[in-house]
Amino acid sequence: MANFVDIESPYMASNQEELKRNIRYARACVRDSLLKDEIPFASHLFYTQPGILDDNIPDERERGIMAGKEMTAALNATTVVYTDLGITAGMEKGIKLAREKGRNVIHRTLGENWEEEFAEHERNHSHNESW
Numbered sequence: 001m002a003n004f005v006d007i008e009s010p011y012m013a014s015n016q017e018e019l020k021r022n023i024r025y026a027r028a029c030v031r032d033s034l035l036k037d038e039i040p041f042a043s044h045l046f047y048t049q050p051g052i053l054d055d056n057i058p059d060e061r062e063r064g065i066m067a068g069k070e071m072t073a074a075l076n077a078t079t080v081v082y083t084d085l086g087i088t089a090g091m092e093k094g095i096k097l098a099r100e101k102g103r104n105v106i107h108r109t110l111g112e113n114w115e116e117e118f119a120e121h122e123r124n125h126s127h128n129e130s131w
Contacts, residue, residue, distance in 0.1 A: 005033055006072035007042040008081040008091045012055060028110055028118040029082040043068025069097050078104040
């Protein structure tokens, strides 16, 4: 059976271009995890969708982080930290919480060509116009 994993990647950004890149990167990380036969969860992709929680409102951001961490702790998920874009304060918090719970933490990269490789999957995806 595949392992449950908690995906850590950057989300919060200083501008819309950076946020869009971080969202694309997180999606590429989830894809990478799935292709490794893992069962990934990336709360920062799910909870921050429009109408759910607003990452720019501190209470809502904290609520989303903690909900995601509680779920992955209950699943005894391994934390997988994708580091191509660096490690943010939010990611450090996730790493710290995982270690406090005694869970494994793995660092991983997609590689320097991740954007080009992921762009191909986006272009060819049957729902690409929906997002």
